Each structure stands twice: as C-alpha cells, then as structure tokens.
Amino acid sequence: MKTSVVIIGAGPSGLLLGHLLRASGVDCIVVERQSPDYVLGRIRAGVLEAVTTDLMERLGLDRRLRAEGMVEEGFNLATADHLIRIDILGLTGKHVTVYGQTEVTRDLMDAAPTRDLTILYDAKDVALHDLDSDAPFVTFAKDGEPMRIDAQFVIGCDGFHGPSRKAIPASAVREFEREYPFGWLGILADVPPCHPELIYANTDRGFALASMRSATRSRYYVQVPRTNRIEDWSEERLWDELAERFDPISDHGVTRGPALEMSIAPLRSYVFETMRHGRLFLAGDSAHIVPPTGAKGLNLAASDVAYLSDALIAFFKHGDDAGLNGYQARALARIWKAERFSWYLTKLMHRFPEDGAFEHRMQTAELDYVAASRTMQTAIAENYVGLPL
Template structure:
C-alpha cells in the first residue's frame, strides 16, 4: 500500500488528524493495533477546550457534541471551607464543553467510511522503518500476513507505550519526567452530578474531584497511595470518602449508586522532545503526558493535530518545505505551557507525602490569593479554557 501519510493509532488524535488531512485532499491511512470495540470501551475524560470543539466544527462532525455536550462557564476550587468559583465565561469570554472522549472518538470513527478515511484495525507488531529518510514505511501483521505501507510521512498517535516514539534514537530525543506519589481512584456511576460544574477539592484527607459525563452520569475521583488496590475500595467506602473530601455542600447533593467502572490511574508529567525526527512526527500521548488535574490530555493532542495537519497540508498542497521542520517547536511551545498549568494545579490541590507545615501554608495562601484576585482567576481561567494555538 502507498499513501502520503501513515498515521499510527486510531484514538481521537489519529482519527482527528486523518479526517483533517482527508478534508484537504491529502491521502492517508490509519493503522491501529486494537479493535473498534476495545477503543470505545476505554473510559477517558471529556472536558473539551475551544481548539477541540473548533476542529470538530471545522469537520462538520459536531452535531452530537452540540446536542449532548454540556457547556460549562466555570469550575470550582474547594479548600475545605468554601467553593472558589472560577468564572471562565466572564473572565475569558469562552467556555469548555463536557463531552466524553469516548463519544468524540465514536463520532470520528462513525464518519470514517463516509469521508473516505481508511482505518486498519487489528494491526499487530507494527514497526516503523527508515524514518530518517524521505521514504519511510510501516509494517504490521494482520490475518497471518505481513503488510507494508509506504508513505512520505508517518505520524505517531499511538500513545505512551506505542512504537512510534521508540523509533527515534535515544541520542536524538530527550525525556522530561515527573512521577507523582499517588494515583487517582475513579468511579463512574449512572447518577446525576452533585454540582453543575466541576469541583476540585483540597482536603486534609486528600484530593477529590467531582465531574460528570452527562446530566445522568457522574465521574468522581480521590487520590490514593500507589500501593492501594481497587478491590480495597468498596463503592460505599469510596462514596463516604468523597462526601468528606468534597465538603458538606457537595455531599448534600451527592447521589450514590453502583459503579459502572472503577480504576486507579497513576499520575505523571512527561514530555519527549523533539516531536519530529526526519519523516516522523509525534502527537498526543506519544510525545507527552499531563496529570489529569488540568483536563489537558485530549486537548493537547488536538492542538498537536492542528499543528501537524497544518504542516502536512502546507507541504503537500503548497510545496512548503519549511512547514514540517517547524512542527515540533510550534507544538512544544503549547505543550510546555499546558504542562506547567497541570503541574501547578496538581501541586496546589494535592497533599504530597513529603510536605510539611510550610508547604501547607503556601497552599492556603495561594488559595486565599486566588479567591480575592480577579487577575489570578483570569490567569487560571485562560489556561483552563485553553491557550491560543
């Protein structure tokens, strides 16, 4: 098979990039290791910035997002005594939209055949070859046979554990890593949310988050030691802990119910640079991970895709040979700002094991300052709603 761009990974980043390239007349194929059902079975976040929403609008694939998504004009920080509301609509003139990543992926997946986007599922043992040159290719196994895709460019949208980043020599790239000493224990339940906006809580017992997927499906989190196991947390124990950490106001409106899904996710901050080597571009989790505190993971992938689609379209449609070399710097400039925001919000809202009275006093002072300063709230709102691309 020959194509102009071979995309590795059919998650939201890979599918979004594929649709954007096809809309511009650029030939591409998407290679995915898993099945469609497996991809849609993954539970992921869903707070969408303007960039993500605008790309779906640009593709004309936003009908369900507009009818089912929940526009949010603000969110809340809880410090154990009060809710500090960050009014992002008033402070920035923008809003975020709560719409599950699974649903966004489904929209992209369902439109693939109609839009002429070829997606190969069940591609095992995917390997990248000759990425330093102008004629890279990808091999994979499917139905007992070896397949090959020749392309001009490869874009790795295959996540943290995929093969794309490993195709870049260690001598070329640099990894920046911060691992956090706790994980997020999450519960998904078919119950109405306790608040119409998200609540991030810093309590003496630890962090908690109240969020939602819809008006009838809620997602809650608490931070736990990495040594904890899911089976140690019954639904009742988790609901009790959430009620304490989120505070009496949220607890009074909390509706409890059986978990649909419950899991513990470790937290890390990770950046790989550069995000381009030869004819290989990296996007999304293949190049960076952010702690979920700032709701940046999917949105950073979308901005990567925006830059990658722009560069690839310029190369193929306008013969712009400078577009591809500039991709990494453009993407990383936004990545590092999002990493900074996610790291700082994580630091503010969690109690770290090594922290003492001084660190706690700094958190209290910071939250007090946020509560009383419109300028500080504006800075937080601008980062939360998404910095310009």
C-alpha cells in the same frame, strides 16, 4: 500498499488528523493495533477546549457534540468548607464543553467510511522503518498475514506505550519526566452530579474531583497512594469517602449508584521533546502526558493535530515545508505552558506525602489569594479554557 501519510493509532488524535487530511484531499491510512471495541472501551476525560470543538466543527462532525455536550462557564477550587468559583466565561469570554473523549472517538470512527478514511484495526507487531529516508514504511500483521505500507510521512499518534516514540534512536531523544507519589481512584456512575460545575477539592483527607459527563452521569476521583490497588477499594468505601469530601460543599450532595467503571490512574508529567525524527512526527500522548488536574490531555493532542494537519496540507498542496520544519518548536511552546498549568494545579490541590505543616499553610495562603484576586482568577481561567494556538 502506498499512501502519502500513515498514521499510527486510531485514538482521537489519529482520527482527527486522518479526517483533516482526507477533507483536504491528502491520502492517508490509519493503523491501529487494537479492535474498535477496545478503542471505544477506553474511558478518558471529557472537558473540551475550543481547539478541540473547533476542529470537530471544521470537519462538520460536531452535531452530537453540540446537542449533547454540556457548556461549562465556570468551575470551582475548594477547601474542606469553602468554594472558590472561577468564572471562566466572565473572565475570558470563553467556555469549555463537557463531552466524553469516548464520544469524540465514536463520532470520528462512525464518520470514517463516508469520509473515505481507511482504518486498519487489529494490526499486530507494528514496526516503523527507514524514518531517516524519503521513503519510510510501516510493517505489521493483519489477520495473520504480513502487511507493508509505504508512505512519505509516518505520524505517531499511538500513545505513551506505542511503537512510534520507541522507534527514535536514543542518541536523538530529549525527554523530561516527573512522577507523582499518588494516583487518582476514579468511579463512573449513572447518577446526577453533586454540583452544577466541576469541583477540585483540597481537603485534609487529600484531593478529590467531582465532575460530570452529563446531567445523569458523574465522574468522581479521590487521591490515593501509588501503592493502592483497585482491589483495596470497594464501591461502598469509595462512595463514603466522596460523601465525606463533597457533601459539605456541593449543592446536592453525592448520589450513590452502581459503578460503570472503577480504576486507578497514576499521575505523571512527561514531555518527549523529539517530536520529529526524519519523516516521523509525534502527536498527542506519544509525545507528552499531563496530570489530569488541568484537563489538558486530549486538548493538547488536538492542538498538535491542528499544527501538524496544516503543515502536512501545506506540504502536499503547495510544496511548502515551513510548517513541518517548525512543527516541533510550535507544538512544544504550547505543551510546556499546559504542563506548567497542570503541574501548578496538582501542587496546589493535592497533599504530597513529603509535605508538612509549612507546605499546607502555603497551599492555604495560595487559595486565599486566588479567592481574593480577580487577576489570579483570570490567569487560571485563561489557562483552563486553553491558551491561543
């Protein structure tokens, strides 16, 4: 097979890029190592910045997002007994939209057949070749048969564990990483939210987050040591912990229900600065991971795709390679700002095991300052709704 662009990974970043290229008449094929059901089974965050909703609108695939997404005009930082509301609409004139990443992926997948976007699922042993040449290609096995796709460019949208980043030689790698000494234990349940807006809570028992996917579906997290396993927690124990942290500060208190999903996610800050190597470009989680504290993961992937799609379209339509040459620097400038904000909120709202009384007092002083300073609240709101592209 031959195409102009082969995209590795059919998550939201790969599908967004594929749809944007096809909408502009650029040939592309998406290769995904998992099945469609597996892709849709991955539970991820659901706070969308304008960069993400604007891309869906640009594609004309935002009907369900607009109908079902929840517009959020603010969110809350909290201590054990006090809420600090960040009025993002009043401070920035913008809002975010709560709409699950799974639903974004579903909308993009469902539209692929009518938009002439080819997606090859269940592709095994994906490997990238000749990335330093003008004729890179990708090999894999499909239904037991060897396959090859020749292309002009290969785009790695295959996440942190995919083959794209690993195809870059060690001599070209620039990467930065911080692993945090805790994870987030999460539960998803069909119960009404405890509060109309998200709450990020810093309590004596550790960090907790109360969020929602809809008016009837809630997502909660609590901070746990990295050594914890999901087997260490029963649903009852987790609901008890959530009630301890949110009943005193939320409007409605925690409503309990059967878990649709429980998992523990480690927290990591990671940037792989080599986002281009020859004819390979990286986008999304293949190049960067942010702690979920700032709700930046999917939105950073969307900004990568916005830059990269425009650059590829300019190349194929006008022979202009300036966007491709400038992609890495442009993307990294926004990535590092998002990493800074996610790191800041993580440091502010979590209890680190190495911290003592002094560090706790610093967190308290910072939260007191945020509560009293409109300027500080504006800075937080600007970062939360997303910095300009």
